[in-house]
Amino acid sequence: MSENASTVRTLFWDDGALMLLDQRVLPHEFTYVRCSTVEEVIDAIRAMVVRGAPAIGIAAAYGAVLAVGAAFEQHADTWREAVGADLEALRASRPTAVNLGWAIDSMVGQFPAPGVDPRPQLLAYARLLEDADVAANVAMGERGAAYLAADTRVITHCNAGALATAGYGTALGVIRSAWRQDKLKVVFATETRPWLQGARLTAWELHEDGIPVTLIADSAAAELMRDGEIGWVITGADRIAANGDVANKIGTYSLAVCARAHGVRFMVAAPLSTVDRDTPDGGAIPIEQRDGAELLGYRNCRTAPPGVAAYNPVFDVTPAALIDVLVTEKGAVEKPDHVSIARLFGPCD
Numbered sequence: 001m002s003e004n005a006s007t008v009r010t011l012f013w014d015d016g017a018l019m020l021l022d023q024r025v026l027p028h029e030f031t032y033v034r035c036s037t038v039e040e041v042i043d044a045i046r047a048m049v050v051r052g053a054p055a056i057g058i059a060a061a062y063g064a065v066l067a068v069g070a071a072f073e074q075h076a077d078t079w080r081e082a083v084g085a086d087l088e089a090l091r092a093s094r095p096t097a098v099n100l101g102w103a104i105d106s107m108v109g110q111f112p113a114p115g116v117d118p119r120p121q122l123l124a125y126a127r128l129l130e131d132a133d134v135a136a137n138v139a140m141g142e143r144g145a146a147y148l149a150a151d152t153r154v155i156t157h158c159n160a161g162a163l164a165t166a167g168y169g170t171a172l173g174v175i176r177s178a179w180r181q182d183k184l185k186v187v188f189a190t191e192t193r194p195w196l197q198g199a200r201l202t203a204w205e206l207h208e209d210g211i212p213v214t215l216i217a218d219s220a221a222a223e224l225m226r227d228g229e230i231g232w233v234i235t236g237a238d239r240i241a242a243n244g245d246v247a248n249k250i251g252t253y254s255l256a257v258c259a260r261a262h263g264v265r266f267m268v269a270a271p272l273s274t275v276d277r278d279t280p281d282g283g284a285i286p287i288e289q290r291d292g293a294e295l296l297g298y299r300n301c302r303t304a305p306p307g308v309a310a311y312n313p314v315f316d317v318t319p320a321a322l323i324d325v326l327v328t329e330k331g332a333v334e335k336p337d338h339v340s341i342a343r344l345f346g347p348c349d
């Protein structure tokens with residue numbers, strides 16, 4: 001991991017297995033889950049041991065290493081065909097974050113010629129994707145922080161930090177860089193019901209790094225934007241459509257509407273691996289629905305009365321028109337649309 005990354009290790013490869021920091025129990029327990037098979041990686045992604053679009057992409061890359069390794073041991077000549085079903089199950093483990101499919105396609109693109117042991121090459125490539133993710137985050141951090149004036153007060157949603165990536169973070173990368181440049185006054189972290197990524201993960205990450213963080217209920221954001229001298233809302237993304245519409249944690253859309261209503265600027269920071277040029281607009285992005293039990297109580301404590309139903313989409317789509325700046329490792333675009341998004345995939349600026 002780059003020396004610029006924050007010290008928390010979200011995931012790492014250890015002697016034939018993928019180690020995942022268990023984000024279900026942070027910040028009260030700091031423990032790793034060891035995944036020695038692709039099935040264990042799939043279960044860990046579904047259960048949100050690891051979460052955040054770039055982090056699940058990198059976990060999937062290592063999952064592909066495990067899947068190919070097992071297929072090669074059983075079918076040395078036909079492992080390419082044998083591994084297909086495992087890779088499709090891995091791809092389907094969470095539907096909204098496109099980084100998952102991107103990482104698997106990137107790994108498949110590295111499959112060596114028949115007759116060659118694929119394991120060393122694929123492990124090296126997964127490591128390269130991990131390092132590239134940290135480098136992209138550091139680059140985005142610098143680009144994004146350049147938009148902030150001195151003493152800026154920021155709202156962020158969910159967790160788009162080191163825990164959601166291979167290190168440093170996307171939205172929290174911008175926040176980390178702004179803090180280092182002495183531009184940041186305070187970060188307001190939304191609680192992020194129902195899974196509490198903001199309260200449990202973002203507040204912990206920022207506090208550990210000594211960055212001033214104040215927790216707010218999700219429903220306090222409008223009030224804070226009206227009265228709190230907020231400069232920017234900064235979030236990550238799970239999938240960005242070709243026209244610039246952004247799928248991110250449920251509640252991002254409300255924040256963007258509120259930001260526009262109160263003259264607060266709205267920034268999305270995400271690597272190009274989060275941009276899905278095959279999805280024309282936000283209406284075509286699959287939105288994950290999770291078990292209503294996540295909403296009806298917390299951990300083992302039921303809060304809603306028995307018999308009550310729950311509607312639990314865990315992502316929403318923010319229209320491109322509400323986004324002031326999209327920051328990627330390749331460049332930042334103001335008021336993103338399909339032309340400026342396509343340009344990001346052209347030669348370097």
Ligand code: MRU
Nearest residue numbers: 051052053160164170236237249
């Ligand atoms: O359900 P989660 O915790 O995986 O959702 C994560 C988010 O919505 C993040 O904001 C997004 O993945 C960007 S992470 C850099």
